[in-house]
Amino acid sequence: MKNNKIIMLLLASMAIIVGSCTTDDLDPTLAQSKNVEGSITKVDNLYSILKGAHNVMTSEEYYGRDLIANNEVRSDNAFSNGNSGRFTTQSQFQYNANTGFIWDDVYEMMSNANIIINTDLSSLEGDLAYGEHIQGQAMILRALGNFDLLRVYGQQHAGGTLGVPIVNTFKGDDLFPSRSTVEEVKQAIYTDLQTAFDMMDSSYDTSKILVSKYVAKALESRVAVYFEDWGRAVTASEAVINSDLYSVIGADAYVSSWAGDGGSNVIFELAFSGSDNLGPNALSYIYRYPSDAPAGYGDLQVMSDVLDIYDDGDVRLGIFGFQNEGTELRNIGKYPDTAIGADNIPLFRYEEVILNYAEALFETSGDALTQLNLIAENRGAVPYTSVTKEDILNERRRELIFEGFRFDDLMRTGQSVNTTGVLENTVETLTYPNNLFAWPIPISEINANSNMQQNDGY
Template sequence: MKKIIYGALIFSGIFFNSCSDNDLDPTLSVNKDVTAITNIGDLKGLLAGAYDRITSANYYGRNMLIFGDVRSDNAYANGNSGRFLTSASMDMTNSNGDADAAFLQMYAVIANCNIIINSTIEGDAVAIDHIKGQALALRALVHYDLLRLFGQQHIGVGGGDLNSLGIAYVKQFLDVKDMKPKRSSVGEVKTFIYEDLTKALSMMNSSLDGDKKAIRTVTVNAIKARVALYFGDWAIAKAASQEVLDNSGARVLLASEYADSFKGSLQANSIFELVFSADDNRSNDSLFQIYNDTAYGDIVVLEDLVQQFSPLDVRANLITVADKSRLRNTGKFIKSDINVVLFRFEEMLLINAEASFKLDPTDVSALTNLNLVAVNRGALPYVTVSVANILLERRKELCFEGFRFDDIARYKMDMPVVDEIKQTYDDLGAAGITYGSYRYAFPIPLREMNANSNTVQNKGY
């Protein structure tokens, strides 16, 4: 019998009278009517529920960030508690627990968003549209994350393309005409993401923006900049990131501020962060427990990352030697109830630098923005801009935040092997995993394959 997500029946204390325990199966193939959404308070509750789902350990509370580093040359899984071994080795099966849990959690967030987006209630139209705009932006972000994990854009000789299989882009909580949605192409998913973000900006009102703990109008542009960078849409990436740099109210942190910035929330460089309070922290399932020298402590830093930092670079101090001479990330996610920052000013600077360089290699703003990050970390300034220098600075600035795998993949590179013993993946005997390998994508979970006859499994699984 398929597992039921009982928690999906309740969104921040709102009960849907028409639902029963069997109404919200974790597959995409089941949608049921919702009748209890009657006022703006309900919408706010649903949005709070969406944010809460994002903080799950199966999503941005831990796993999504780990996936981006443990599959790269930044970190490895030591098997201390058996977590992330198959993710690190890129040797999954269609019954893999990491893939299954991420898939379910992300589509659960989308369910919340779709109920908000498609609701019809009376009240303050401007305020209602603002909430719906936030939900549209979140829906775009989550589908983007699903595509990064499960899409086929990197699969095949030389990699895939926009015609490759993407993921199912779900826009309705109830759609009797599409109870078993098919996977859209990568290009179609990209179009849907941009459409959602554009509509979000048209519906939101900056005067109603809250603090950095919720989607603001500037956050929508931050999401657009990140998506555009991934797809190589350089003009969009530059314009969106510039909008954030100009209007977010955030700034780059100084070297003297850097270490302490990870000890508290709502820092000067933060654009959007997820709340992890003492009341709802993930304890043993937290990023702190998986990175630090704890009873879990499965994710260990590779020496090659440490070698990238110059002696005065303050970022090197975030990595320390712990028990058994293992290198640990002890500077970021230092305890369970610290907020997770999803977007920050320095990422936007690096996106803007890369987009500027790609559009015009002589654009001086590329070097300026690249060095705004490097110099404010105590590192030597770059003399020239190159893809290699940009990726190096991204690796140093954004390590342990889930970016490294995608940076390697979007430039169609093989997974680097910097430690043949600790990096446990191989591709049928090859020294590492060659770009285009089916292992660059997660498998569609077996339970979804069994429940949705219209879905197609990824190559290799």
């Protein structure tokens, strides 16, 4: 085993434990494959595996902390002050092929999804229509995993064309998969999302802590904006908007909404609770100063000029606060529970879809102004009278700060990025494109797979 993680798959009345390590995530052993295949007899078994896939996403090495924190600390929103020695490597772009486990966690999640997707529903007991819906949910997760891998390891911002391996089976014939191109991975994502949307029945969507039918379109709009597929972004965003299932949270409830779960603006969120949480490895701990929080590591400090991007009456100012005797600007409003880190983490909010829609409309000569003002007017900010690309990117920054979007927005618009030292000092300016904008493939994967090509510079 290359690490101690395991996947708990609750199948029927028994648990099958699938060992997790770098190569196992891509290609589980034949014995594991047969073990899993022989244990799926009911649609309810698929539901248990689906919950397992969601659980992997809550890991601190994935959406529970690192993926979000990495994209903030490498941007103009935040930096690592090294208070506990965490995230200085990322803030200064000094990672190497031994840094982080995002690769492992994503392929672990997708191995669960692939079990569900490749199951023959006709052989199962139970509601087969619900089984088809679950398979659609698994396709959404696989698409999200591929997009996450592409954002981290793809060469699209490093001057290359390589993406990540596309793995569509739990146990396939290709034991040593090569990297597909960025374009191939993008098309695989779009295919999964459209297939999922077409096969899912929204009547089965009863919870926001599992991916639902319209998460497929919310994710499609996100991916399309990332790759500047503007027409697709318009259509996908409109599908979410026209569902009439979600709404922008009002100004009076904006700050308090972060302490609650399942708000009207939440499309999908990861579940944490008093009994199931990351404790000191939670996202809240890395944002808050230890003596003020009442607990935390406090490594992620907000850039001192961030407050300047907000209007005086903007309610989003309420998520900021000064800690450490008033010397350090902090995120204190998003993910506020530092006692145990029991806050749910929204991964898809309706406000992001509106911002995606506004940008796509701007790029296609549509009415971006109306959409952008849906956000500004519900935040106590000065309404826009006209719209520029910079306005849209700045509004995204104000609305989505601390949620892990900013680095990707800088990348997709071809901007330079500063590496920041522990004293908020600029160490170096990295011009676009740059090999440091793509993480290295983990060395364990390089050593185990002779077909795996490392990113340049590592």
